[in-house]
Structures are given as C-alpha cells and as structure tokens.
Amino acid sequence: MMKARLLATLATACMTLSAFAQDFSKVEIKTHNVSGDVYMLEGYGGNIGVLSTSKGLLLVDDQFQGLAEKIEHAMQSINDQPLKYVVNTHYHGDHTGSNGYFSHKAPIFAHVNVRERLANKKEPNKNELPVVTYDNGVNIYLDSEHIQLRHFPTGHTDGDTVVYFKQANVIHTGDLFFNGRFPYIDLKGGGNVKGYLKSVNTIISDYPADAVIIPGHGNITNIEGYKTFAAMLEYSIEHVETALAQGKSEEDILAMGIGEKYKDYSWAFISEERWLKTLIAGLGK
Numbered sequence: 001m002m003k004a005r006l007l008a009t010l011a012t013a014c015m016t017l018s019a020f021a022q023d024f025s026k027v028e029i030k031t032h033n034v035s036g037d038v039y040m041l042e043g044y045g046g047n048i049g050v051l052s053t054s055k056g057l058l059l060v061d062d063q064f065q066g067l068a069e070k071i072e073h074a075m076q077s078i079n080d081q082p083l084k085y086v087v088n089t090h091y092h093g094d095h096t097g098s099n100g101y102f103s104h105k106a107p108i109f110a111h112v113n114v115r116e117r118l119a120n121k122k123e124p125n126k127n128e129l130p131v132v133t134y135d136n137g138v139n140i141y142l143d144s145e146h147i148q149l150r151h152f153p154t155g156h157t158d159g160d161t162v163v164y165f166k167q168a169n170v171i172h173t174g175d176l177f178f179n180g181r182f183p184y185i186d187l188k189g190g191g192n193v194k195g196y197l198k199s200v201n202t203i204i205s206d207y208p209a210d211a212v213i214i215p216g217h218g219n220i221t222n223i224e225g226y227k228t229f230a231a232m233l234e235y236s237i238e239h240v241e242t243a244l245a246q247g248k249s250e251e252d253i254l255a256m257g258i259g260e261k262y263k264d265y266s267w268a269f270i271s272e273e274r275w276l277k278t279l280i281a282g283l284g285k
Contacts, residue, residue, distance in 0.1 A: 049214050150162050169211050175216035181265045200230045253280060
C-alpha cells in the first residue's frame with residue numbers, strides 16, 4: 001500500500017506531456033536536504049538539484065516555465081545567495097522549461113545535443129539555450145565543492161548528463177533513473193533501450209557505493225535502490241527479447257504482460273503497456 005501511494009504521488013508530479021496546459025498556481029515546491037550542501041526541490045516535473053554555498057548556488061534542471069519564480073523562491077529560502085550556474089541533464093521540457101528565466105541570471109551548461117535539440121524544436125527560444133556545451137563532460141568548482149558533469153551517450157536521450165557532487169557524495173542522474181517505476185526512453189530523441197541499461201550499470205560501477213542519489217523522478221535513494229531499478233531493466237529486456245526470438249507478435253507480448261514482480265512499476269505516464277511497446281520498438285530492430 002505504501003509503495004502504491006508513493007507511485008501515485010510521483011505520477012502526479014511527472015505528467016510532462018500535458019504540463020504546459022496546467023495551472024501551476026497550486027504547485028508547491030518542496031525542499032529536501034540530500035547530503036551536506038546539496039538539496040532536492042520537488043515540484044511538478046523532473047527533480048531539481050541545488051548546491052548551496054557561501055559563494056553562490058548551482059541549479060540542476062529547472063522544471064517548467066510557470067514554476068520559475070517558485071523555484072527561485074525555494075532556492076533563496078535555502079540560501080539567499082546569487083545563482084552562479086545552471087545545468088541541464090537533458091533537453092526535455094520538464095527539466096529545461098525555466099531556462100529562459102534563469103538564463104538571465106546564470107550561464108546554462110549542457111551537452112551539445114541538448115542545445116541542438118532545444119534550438120531545433122518547433123518554437124525555439126534563444127534565451128533558453130545552454131551557453132556552455134561539452135562533448136564528454138566538464139568540471140565546475142564552486143566554493144569547496146567539485147561538480148563533475150559527465151555525458152552518457154546512449155540512454156534516456158542522446159544528451160544525458162549525470163551530475164556528481166564529489167564532496168557531498170551525491171549523484172543527480174537526470175532521467176537515467178525513474179525510482180520505483182518504468183522509465184521513459186525517448187527513442188526519437190536518441191534514447192536506446194540497451195544503451196539505457198548500459199549507462200545505468202556504468203553509473204553503479206563507477207561511482208561510490210555509498211553515494212546518495214537524486215533520481216530524475218522519484219524519491220531520494222542510494223546505489224542499492226539503483227540496483228533494484230537495474231534489475232527491473234535487465235528482467236524487462238530479457239523478457240521481451242526472449243518473446244521476440246520466439247516469434248511472438250506485439251499483441252502476444254502485450255497479452256503476456258511484464259509479469260507480477262514488476263507490475264506495480266506502471267504509472268500514469270509510462271504504463272505497463274507503453275513500457276512493453278517501448279521495449280518492442282527498441283529491441284525489435
């Protein structure tokens with residue numbers, strides 16, 4: 001029951017496709033201390049990371065445009081210091097929607113593909129484009145914190161960045177982690193099913209075993225929680241690959257379902273059916 005309530009709450013916060021038509025006036029930005037000077041802001045969309053120092057703030061992702069002032073107020077409530085840097089973990093609107101607001105206050109960092117995708121969308125806004133881009137990653141130093149930005153080339157999109165706060169030992173995974181539910185893999189945005197799993201396993205192996213994790217969506221967790229997510233991915237891929245190898249059709253696989261163990265990973269945006277269809281499309285090539 002507790003997990004079901006948690007997923008229902010998370011689903012409400014992640015309805016990204018219709019968000020621009022929503023009234024954000026009742027959205028509350030909740031602040032959670034993660035570890036040391038790193039905080040997570042929870043609102044409507046992807047989880048936000050905030051580094052608070054005496055020399056200024058760093059923001060990781062910024063949800064939707066209509067929430068910009070609320071996000072700013074939440075940051076100032078943590079520490080009334082100027083914003084120094086903004087990082088986008090990927091290009092989706094529930095992570096970059098307030099770029100146009102915050103770009104007037106601090107430079108935005110992102111992988112080069114994020115800038116290209118934002119610049120080439122139907123109604124581009126030059127104010128929301130990252131002004132510092134990189135291919136593989138970049139280091140940022142703010143006060144005593146060392147922030148490592150690392151690009152993962154195959155996964156949720158083709159522009160995914162993982163942010164590691166070295167002193168605080170906190171990882172912000174962006175949407176390479178949907179804690180407690182099926183992930184959205186943007187196949188049209190450079191995402192890749194097996195690449196997603198590869199990136200997840202690389203993060204698990206390359207970062208400290210005692211790191212705290214801010215997922216793109218869901219509750220704060222740790223490497224053990226990430227391993228649980230990885231196990232779901234591995235099972236799902238094997239489940240669908242085996243069915244495809246046996247010549248089963250999409251209709252057959254949907255009728256089989258994902259199995260009882262992971263049925264409760266279904267949520268409002270990525271239902272069990274949509275997850276299976278993503279796997280079929282991504283693995284059936």
